[in-house]
Amino acid sequence: MAVQSKELLEIAVTAADEKKAMNIVALDLQGIxxxxxxxxxxxxxxxxxxxxxxxxIRKRVHEKGGIVRGIEGMDSARxxxxxxxxxxxxxxxxxxxxxxxxxRLWSDAKVVNL
Structure with missing residues (x-):
């Protein structure tokens, strides 16, 4: 069974938070x-x-049976x-x-309450 988008969102946000990511923002782009x-x-x-x-994030997604389709930028980490x-x-x-x-570029999107 595929991991649903809302669950992927929660996995990514939780994993980022546990690694002390700063200013985590989730934007809802559905319909936009x-x-x-x-x-x-x-x-x-x-x-x-x-x-x-x-x-x-990659580790957590894999643990839940999700697929990471691609990752870019790990070499420079910018x-x-x-x-x-x-x-x-x-x-x-x-x-x-x-x-x-x-x-700012996606200012039409609603911010998801985390």
Missing amino acids: SLIADYFVICHGNSDTQVNAIATE WVLMDLGDVVVHIFHRDEREYYNIE
């Missing part, structure tokens, strides 16, 4: 975009922390993008998060 149902956006304060957050299917996770290094300001 065909890219995904949800975006999770967070940041770490170092390359090591960014990698640890991504690694923990902006890691994880494709979980219906959930896309953006893990930024602090400086890049401020620069790209993804939340």
